[in-house]
Amino acid sequence: MGATLYYLVNGMEVVQPVELEVTSLRILLESQKRIERAFNKKVKPRGISDGDLVLKSVRALLPIDPRGKFKPNWAGPYLVKKILLGGVVRLTDLDVNNFTNPTNLDQLKKYYP
CATH class of the missing domain: 2.30.30.140 (SH3 type barrels.)
Structure with missing residues (x-):
């Protein structure tokens, strides 16, 4: 038949991923800071100190x-x-x-x- 197993199972041919675009360091640092700020918004202070x-x-x-x-x-x-x-x-x-x-x-x- 000439069809691959992937085509028979999924009904379409395999799509190879294209090389991922490498962004600049500045954009990576900004996105990391944005993720950090979003995470820190949800952190609750515990109020625990020495002797508690x-x-x-x-x-x-x-x-x-x-x-x-x-x-x-x-x-x-x-x-x-x-x-x-x-x-x-x-x-x-x-x-x-x-x-x-x-x-x-x-x-x-x-x-x-």
């Missing part, structure tokens, strides 16, 4: 959890020891045991006892 009590999001999947979908979504409360650059937070529990791994600020929410 916080809850930490439980994102790790345990291999077998008998509670299933009823397992808790937040763990804590924990004490904020220090907030570092870039939203990195050092936590301690209420018995003043330091965590070895830092936590990201977006995984925390303020705890009100």
Whole structure:
């Protein structure tokens, strides 16, 4: 027949992409700033500072959890020891045991006892 498999499945011939037009560096930087501004509009300030009590999001999947979908979504409360650059937070529990791994600020929410 002389028809390709692509034509038989899709009803049209394959269209090869044309080389993408490379824009200037100035246009790329402007578009990146525009995307950054749009993203930053939606970011909510957390209002967390050193010494606050916080809850930490439980994102790790345990291999077998008998509670299933009823397992808790937040763990804590924990004490904020220090907030570092870039939203990195050092936590301690209420018995003043330091965590070895830092936590990201977006995984925390303020705890009100």
